[in-house]
Amino acid sequence: MKLADIRPLATLVLFASTPLFASDNPGAHQHGHAEVQIAISHDRVDLIFTSPAHNLLGFEHEARTEAQKQRLLNVQDWLSTTPLINTADASCLVKDATADIASMAEGDDHEENHQHHDAPPRQRHADVEVTQVLNCPGVGSATELTTDLPDRFPGIDQLDIDWIDSAGQASIRLPSGETRFSLAR
Structure with missing residues (x-):
């Protein structure tokens, strides 16, 4: 594997480490707030999106009703198949995706081992x-x-986007309703 092939992933891991340290901070979980971290290399984009489940689903407990179960399936499918960022001409295609919301499914025993189970x-x-x-x-x-x-998710009032590309790194905060952002520094 060439260094150029792993550089976007390594950069994304560095970006991602900050939220990991913040996960023990109760203030890190804010309804209405979500984050996207992006590494761009040539035609490849690696990204991580994190959000309170409430922003996407309207609830944070396991899906109980049929409507909640269907909402969960629809959101998981959309997050797994739709490019979460795109070019102006919509040229991006999902090559690989993982949407970690399975813990919200009814009967999932993830909560038994979760740090907040008590x-x-x-x-x-x-x-x-x-x-x-x-x-x-x-x-x-x-x-x-x-x-x-x-x-897609009107529960997101504020979207923080961090990116790194060949020109360096930058970030922007998109207010509610904004869908475009400039890569200019």
């Missing part, structure tokens, strides 16, 4: 994490990217 239900927090590898022809020369996350 907490009363009102204090439990469920976060969704999605990883994607995208093939995005032309993304290396793009000056602007888009995301459908705020349109």
Whole structure:
């Protein structure tokens, strides 16, 4: 494997380490807030999206009703098949994706081993994490990217986007309703 092939993944791991340390901080889980971390290399994009489940599902407990179960399946399918960022001409395709929301499914024993299992239900927090590898022809020369996350999930009031590419790293905070962001520094 060439160094150029693993560089985006290694960079994304470095980006991702910050939320891991914040996971023990109760203030890190904020309804209405979500984050996307992106590493861009040539036509490849590696990304991690994290959000409180409430922003995406409208609830944070296991899916109980048929409507909640269907919502969970629909959200998991959308997060696994839809590029969470895209070029202006929508050229990105999902090559690989993992949407970690299975712990919200009814009967999942994940909660038995979860660090909050002794907490009363009102204090439990469920976060969704999605990883994607995208093939995005032309993304290396793009000056602007888009995301459908705020349109698809109106519970996201604020989306923080961090990225790294051949020109360096930068970040932006998209307010509610914004779907485009400039890669200019």
